[in-house]
Amino acid sequence: MDDDIARRVYSDPLARWFVTEAYRITDTAQLVAAAGEQLVQAGIPLYRLAYFQMTLHPEFQGKVYFWRRGQGVGTGLRPHGDNQDAEYRDNPLPLVFEQRKTVRVRLQNVEPQAPILRQLKDEGATDYVALPLLFSTGHVDALSVASDTQAGFSQNDLDRMYLLQFAFTRLVEVHSLRDTAVNLLDAYVGHAAGRRILAGEVKRGDGQSIEAVIWYCDLRGFTRASDEHPRDTVVALLNDYFDVMGGIVTDRGGEILKFMGDGMLAVFPIEPGAPAASVVLNAARAATAASEAMLVLNRTRAAADEPFVRFGLALHIGEVMFGNIGASNRLDFTVIGPAVNHTARLEKLCSPLGRSVLVSSAFAALLPEGDAVPLGRHALKDIDQPQDIFHLRGVPG
Numbered sequence: 001m002d003d004d005i006a007r008r009v010y011s012d013p014l015a016r017w018f019v020t021e022a023y024r025i026t027d028t029a030q031l032v033a034a035a036g037e038q039l040v041q042a043g044i045p046l047y048r049l050a051y052f053q054m055t056l057h058p059e060f061q062g063k064v065y066f067w068r069r070g071q072g073v074g075t076g077l078r079p080h081g082d083n084q085d086a087e088y089r090d091n092p093l094p095l096v097f098e099q100r101k102t103v104r105v106r107l108q109n110v111e112p113q114a115p116i117l118r119q120l121k122d123e124g125a126t127d128y129v130a131l132p133l134l135f136s137t138g139h140v141d142a143l144s145v146a147s148d149t150q151a152g153f154s155q156n157d158l159d160r161m162y163l164l165q166f167a168f169t170r171l172v173e174v175h176s177l178r179d180t181a182v183n184l185l186d187a188y189v190g191h192a193a194g195r196r197i198l199a200g201e202v203k204r205g206d207g208q209s210i211e212a213v214i215w216y217c218d219l220r221g222f223t224r225a226s227d228e229h230p231r232d233t234v235v236a237l238l239n240d241y242f243d244v245m246g247g248i249v250t251d252r253g254g255e256i257l258k259f260m261g262d263g264m265l266a267v268f269p270i271e272p273g274a275p276a277a278s279v280v281l282n283a284a285r286a287a288t289a290a291s292e293a294m295l296v297l298n299r300t301r302a303a304a305d306e307p308f309v310r311f312g313l314a315l316h317i318g319e320v321m322f323g324n325i326g327a328s329n330r331l332d333f334t335v336i337g338p339a340v341n342h343t344a345r346l347e348k349l350c351s352p353l354g355r356s357v358l359v360s361s362a363f364a365a366l367l368p369e370g371d372a373v374p375l376g377r378h379a380l381k382d383i384d385q386p387q388d389i390f391h392l393r394g395v396p397g
Contacts, residue, residue: 210270315358359392
């Protein structure tokens with residue numbers, strides 16, 4: 001750090017807080033709120049502070065954290081594809097993100113055309129500054145501040161904030177990199193697996209034995225559909241199917257481990273000491289909800305003259321190894337064990353038995369009486385003895 005800058009930083013209590021205390025705050029919303037409060041306490045006439053974080057996430061391209069004096073902090077999401085939206089293009093942020101320019105608008109002197117500036121002026125803001133936050137990777141986030149005093153920001157106010165811009169950038173770069181890592185791990189390996197990877201379980205063989213409900217589902221007739229329909233139609237069918245299945249599993253506390261072509265493997269972990277029956281009942285209700293949602297989806301697809309989604313789903317309960325499997329430098333965080341194999345073999349009986357959902361005897365034994373309907377004993381591939389097989393009452397074939 002340049003000696004003059006270091007002297008200015010450590011002689012200013014506000015700057016000293018950013019350098020020596022703010023790094024302890026690990027939640028981004030709390031950091032934005034604390035930064036706003038610190039600026040006000042330091043005598044800077046701040047009305048509003050907003051941090052615009054761009055990230056990698058399958059459902060949105062960024063988050064925004066808004067702090068207003070006396071109102072605390074709120075958050076919002078920026079959808080994918082809104083870069084050409086008029087509301088975005090007419091605002092100062094494109095100049096900040098795309099040209100890395102700092103923008104200042106004295107609101108009391110103009111009638112702004114940008115929607116956000118009109119809103120701020122209507123709220124009583126008089127001065128607005130937006131500036132880029134340049135990460136060491138070349139990535140750009142943005143920060144904006146607004147004042148509501150008659151004079152707006154003084155040159156001394158701006159000098160102090162520009163000096164702090166670099167400290168704030170380093171802080172939120174750490175937050176952003178962490179959030180991106182969490183988002184990508186959640187998207188590609190699941191939340192529980194991602195959390196364990198970030199905690200250090202990255203060596204082949206790392207893992208633990210857990211008891212879980214295993215969920216395995218597969219599309220029926222997918223090979224024929226792939227041969228008979230254009231690629232985009234097949235991709236849309238897969239996405240519709242996984243949206244239904246995946247959404248219901250995660251909404252009910254399950255963990256999607258992998259998509260395998262047209263198959264999906266998930267687990268509902270049973271915490272040590274927790275009643276297994278409650279997890280089994282939850283998974284059964286998720287399977288019923290998935291079947292009902294698929295009926296609704298197929299009505300929509302039929303109206304659009306698109307092929308039906310037909311599936312098979314198996315549910316079993318047992319002990320699995322949950323951890324890292326694979327080559328020394330290319331791993332998969334998943335579950336393995338006889339219970340997983342049993343579930344996959346059980347799903348293969350859905351089509352011969354004319355049922356969309358089948359459950360094992362171990363799973364059925366933990367359901368309320370009458371919820372599981374017996375279908376007799378059937379042989380499962382690579383399993384020595386025939387097994388009692390059940391379907392869920394009320395679930396259509």
